[in-house]
Amino acid sequence: MSALVRSGQRLEIDWTRCDGHGLCAALLPGAIGRDDWGYPVVDETAVGQQSSAAVKRAVACCPALALRLARD
Amino acid sequence: MSTNTLMRPMDSTIPVGWIEVEPRLFGRPSTEPLPSFSRDRLLGLLDAVSLTGRGGAGFPMAAKIRALRADAEPIVVINGAEGEPVSAKDHALLGRFPQLVFDGAQVLAEAVGARRVLVAIADSKLIEPLQFALRPGFELHRVPLRFVSGEARALVSALNGAAALPPGRRVLPVHHGVNGRPTLVCNTETLAQLAVLARTGASHFASVGTVAEPGTTLVTVTGSVARPGVYEIPLGLRLGALADWVGAGPSQAVITGGYHGTWLPTSDFPLSRQGVSAAGGTFGAGVLIFVGQQTCALAELTRVAHWLAGESAKQCGPCRFGLPALAGDVTDLLHGAPAAIERHLAQVDRRGACAHPDGAVRFIRSGLGILDSELFAHRHGGCGRPDLGQLVTSRAGRQWAA
Numbered sequence: 482m483s484a485l486v487r488s489g490q491r492l493e494i495d496w497t498r499c500d501g502h503g504l505c506a507a508l509l510p511g512a513i514g515r516d517d518w519g520y521p522v523v524d525e526t527a528v529g530q531q532s533s534a535a536v537k538r539a540v541a542c543c544p545a546l547a548l549r550l551a552r553d
Numbered sequence: 554m555s556t557n558t559l560m561r562p563m564d565s566t567i568p569v570g571w572i573e574v575e576p577r578l579f580g581r582p583s584t585e586p587l588p589s590f591s592r593d594r595l596l597g598l599l600d601a602v603s604l605t606g607r608g609g610a611g612f613p614m615a616a617k618i619r620a621l622r623a624d625a626e627p628i629v630v631i632n633g634a635e636g637e638p639v640s641a642k643d644h645a646l647l648g649r650f651p652q653l654v655f656d657g658a659q660v661l662a663e664a665v666g667a668r669r670v671l672v673a674i675a676d677s678k679l680i681e682p683l684q685f686a687l688r689p690g691f692e693l694h695r696v697p698l699r700f701v702s703g704e705a706r707a708l709v710s711a712l713n714g715a716a717a718l719p720p721g722r723r724v725l726p727v728h729h730g731v732n733g734r735p736t737l738v739c740n741t742e743t744l745a746q747l748a749v750l751a752r753t754g755a756s757h758f759a760s761v762g763t764v765a766e767p768g769t770t771l772v773t774v775t776g777s778v779a780r781p782g783v784y785e786i787p788l789g790l791r792l793g794a795l796a797d798w799v800g801a802g803p804s805q806a807v808i809t810g811g812y813h814g815t816w817l818p819t820s821d822f823p824l825s826r827q828g829v830s831a832a833g834g835t836f837g838a839g840v841l842i843f844v845g846q847q848t849c850a851l852a853e854l855t856r857v858a859h860w861l862a863g864e865s866a867k868q869c870g871p872c873r874f875g876l877p878a879l880a881g882d883v884t885d886l887l888h889g890a891p892a893a894i895e896r897h898l899a900q901v902d903r904r905g906a907c908a909h910p911d912g913a914v915r916f917i918r919s920g921l922g923i924l925d926s927e928l929f930a931h932r933h934g935g936c937g938r939p940d941l942g943q944l945v946t947s948r949a950g951r952q953w954a955a
Contacts, residue, residue: 495721495722495906496721496868496869496870496871496872496904496905496906497718497719497720497721497868497869497906498721499869499870500870501870516871516875516900517874517878517896517897517900518870518871518874518875518878518900519870520870520871520904522900547721551723
């Protein structure tokens, strides 16, 4: 279990901001895919298996500020 | 005690009636002074009858009040925006009996210590009847008329002077609502029910309905029925009893919950949140549409799918691009061509800031799910029936001019 899951955090997409640039999918291959229109498809289990540093990097790199870590 | 009545007074063209119940919401307004309640006494009453919100989600009213942020004076909002094109219950209530709705809002505002009550409407025809009924502390506000503007957070956004769109962040109006204050956004009918409860008490309120869901509810009934309209019914009334009363012809399906709702085969399920849910449907805001045998149900569904795509606020990608794709898919099925619709349904469901994409997926998926023979016919040249327009997709095309 990663530090991310232990800390009760979840990757959340603000759909009103996301423009489907695809950086998150490029940075977290296997955990984030893309739909027919280029928007991210999050596999929550796979995201939980990533290092929290990798997930935080993806959040920081989103050009639309659409990706964030939220507490449940 | 069984009364079946349909009235069509001069002041509104939405027919209203009641079935197997003495009318509470469509009765003569009380002239008795309005009782006053402390927060705790009101919560006790609401708990006693499990009053739930009548705007669609069915959230318990008492829980909503308990969730209010306590460190600032709250604001009460009467949600009369009713974005669903088929629903007419809130319009009928506000157009005919605004005093009952305002009674409920006043009781609620006094109990939670709110001095401002905002009446939010979308239809300009309500301005005139409402502006003369306003009470001290009440303000009338008009918001844009579209499906998503009735969503509580979109409504708060509009009342704050921003676009009438749901925000991308999960903000609760009970924490940060109008002007950043804790805000109770309540459906119009919910407040009318609260007024009935406050004036007549819990045991009278619960003298009809089911044990789990006491009281009455409003349903908007349209489609292939002889007497469309808004009806007050006891919760738990059988669909068959309602169908008999409204004069529903032989039906291919009944749609519960409107255009974010569910296509169901017409069986005799009870009309309550639990009853409709057990039948596989969604009660929503109480819209019931009978789809008759004479119309092409797939063409009706396709028309609504295009309408739903047009109602997208276009701020979330999967909804903006996914709903037109789905509308294209059902158009292909209508013409007997194959479509990758399952893939698109999965890519739209629960992928937006509000429930519009989820509701559209539910509507399309459930419709295709019960129209097997219709889909088969369309793969082999068509069903031969015309689109009779039983599923209304323009506010001007309703069976009544609201």
